[in-house]
Amino acid sequence: SNGITRPKGHKVSFHYNSQVEDMHFGKTHPMKPWRLTLTKHLVLAYGLQHTMETHLALPATSAQVQAFHDPDYVQFLSEVSPQTFKALCTQPRYQKFIPAKHDPPYDAVELGPFNLSTSPGADCPVFDGMSTYLFLYTGATLAATNQLLTSQSDIAISWSGGLHHAHKAEASGFCYINDIVLSILDLLHLFPRVLYIDIDVHHGDGVEEAFQRQPRVMTLSYHRYGPYDETGHRFFPGTGSLDDNGLKGTVGEHFALNVPIPSGIDDRQYKYLFESITSRAIDAYKPKAIVLQCGADSLGGDRLGQFNINIKQHGECVSFVKKQGLPLLILGGGGYTARNVARAWCHETALATDNGSNLPDKIPIDLIPRPQAFTGRAHGDGQLFPKFQRDHKNDCVDSELEMMVKRLEW
Ligand code: TV7
Ligand code: CA
Ligand code: ZN
Helix, strand or coil, rough: CCCCCCCCCCEEEEECCCHHHCCCCCCCCCCCCCCCHHHHHHHHHHCHHHHHHEECCCHHHHHHHHCCCHHHHHHHHHHCEEEEEEEHHHHHHHHHHHHCCCCCCCCCCCCCHHHHHHHHHHHHCCCCCHHHHHHHHHHHHHHHHHHHHHHCCEEECCCCCCCCCCECEEEEECEECCCHHHHHHHCCCCCCCCEEEECCCCCCHHHHHCCCCCEEEEEEEEECCCCCCCCCCCCCCCCCCCCCCCCCCCCCCEEEEEEEEEECCHHHHHHHHHHHHHHHHHHCCCCCCCEECCHHHHEECCCCCCEEEHHHHHHHHHHHHHCCEEEEEEECCCCCCHHHHHHHHHCCCCCCCCCCCCCCCCCCCCCCHHHHHHHHHCCCCCCCCCCCCCCCCCCCCCHHHHHHHHHHHC
């Protein structure tokens, strides 16, 4: 009745547990799990739940998480809370994970083991309910993965996942468990080659590192990258240059691709890079499944990102990948202007179910509990497609982008 229809010829599943919404990384921390509340309500307000299966995610088990992560790290994550942190830090098994400059006792210490911290300014804080949050977002991604492995879904969506920076025994950049690596390890049981594509504004370093020695996974990240700034920092995490192509001297060499991008890239330029490079990668590599990390911090107006792309182009990346007709896992990731994250991920849920052009631009505001979160002058008034102001200087030169595409052809 509202124009929303079921997809023809393919099945979509949506994996989520609302418990992840109640978590707080800290008052000023940019990562806001309630952006997932907004996403869920927007998806429901448009009626998209009728176009796909919705699955309540269960927590991943420690055994599942250990398929990639260090057992000591997994044990720590399963027990840690602001209340248990100090006591855990004194346990003998965790001593080798404490950075050398920090000696016990832990009262005034900033960084504990595994790059975790209870200080308010930390990228990876220890917060209430943290274990629940971590194992649930991982459980959602692994359930989505299982849907693809058993051919029960052609596209599976896990918006609470996509946490691409986590390492084997270290949290990094708001990421604790690398649900993407765990998912790809599962996919490798069935699919001979998996392509990982990452449109988060940050480099997908954790996923690249995990598979840098082997050719059965190709990683392809598009991200902001540039020289050191005035404060002596590079845009986080500082890796992912054009000549970072997998570990040299191993069979994994040439199976990592990186597209380092200057600030302010616009829709036209992003489309050119994404479509020419992704299609070449798919033609050459012939993957049997694709994992797409859809970090929404590559949108214009993001609190941390520095690109100028609109929701329409972000979504066109999803459509382009979907068009390949391969089993597809769609994941979230970054995204720090919450209402825009919800707009983008709702639109992309619609694209996955062939409803991309069926959502009225005017948000069905009467149906959602926090309509005010979608309004505001700077980011469009109750519209699904606000046109973002250009808020970052465009440092992308077309001829340089063309050269980059040429260099990435092999
Ligand atoms: C996938 N940028 C994750 C992206 C991770 C980015 C960073 C912050 C930040 C952290 C805060 C905070 C912040 C306004 C922004 C070198 C540092 C500088 C901590 C202040 N405000 C994803 C990680 C990145 C924490 N980290 O790809 C608490 O910005 O640049 C850095 C590292 C050292 C640590 N300090 C920042 O999108 C999900 N952090 C406010 C409070
Ligand atoms: Ca990226
Ligand atoms: Zn990011």
